[in-house]
Amino acid sequence: MLMLTFPLLLSSSILFMNLSHPLSMGLILLVQTMLISLTLGLSSYSFWFSYILFLVFLGGMLVLFIYVSSLAPNEIFFSLDLFIMFFIFMSIFTIIALVMDPILSNFSHISLPLSSLDYFNSTPYTINWIYNSPSMIFTIFIVSYLLLALIIIVKIINLFKGPLRLLT
Template sequence: MSIIFMLIKHPLSMMIIIIIYTINICMMVGLINKTFWFSYILFLIMLGGMMILFMYMTNLISNKIIKFNFLMFIMFLLILMFMNMIFIYIYNDYYLNFYLNMNNKEMIKLNYNLLMNFELNMYINKIFMTNYNYISLMLISYLFINLIAIVKIINIKKGPLRIINN
């Protein structure tokens, strides 16, 4: 992935490569953790950073035309698919061999550990249970009010990137 990143010269193409790479990493992390919350937060943070970089790049670089190299694009997609296939093969093969080579005591111990892990995940899900709905709604409304206040505080005409002449 980094080899393709080194071959690209246009900053907007580099940002697209980083976003695709982030999506790929988020999918892999979500498959490993069995929950996609961490992946979702990681993707939102990276996408927010990319949006800020996109604003700076579109204002600072000239309007150069992006030269689209179809061969490079195909190579990038093939490398991405190959990495995903290897990851899925190794991940599934490891667990398949792990389960097939166990005896009865190890299976009971594994089931107990899985049950304890399930109970720990239930604590994470308690935030969204009916008893805690009011706290969740209060936090959501607080964040929304802060968003509105920040938008009202910022004066668009005195932005750092462009001078708007009216």
């Protein structure tokens, strides 16, 4: 599964460089965030850190989406050439990843023993180091900084003024 997410990340990065509309760029960023969260969740002991990362990034993307949609003109941002190029890159990188995958290239080992699945349960990639003694102070500092920034932003925003443009 990890070998399939890397070609998707690479092809979406190439597609991102060729886009010009901010809403389509936001969509590609959202896809990349889902792929990075999936990769992080599969390579660590639990999915909690990737869930939190995805939810925080999704909240930020929602704020950016509201801001950009109020500024961007209402134009069609779908281009057939970019869509075809995206699927060509995605299919090429997926085929390369499938060919280079050692499990799929050697068909005699398709049925994995159950002992090889215990590898993921014994990996040392846990997120306990965030909450342990040396880095606990840094984590508390980051949480309090984000809370303070949230309170300051709420106080700065004037609730009596409307959005940047009228939604008609």
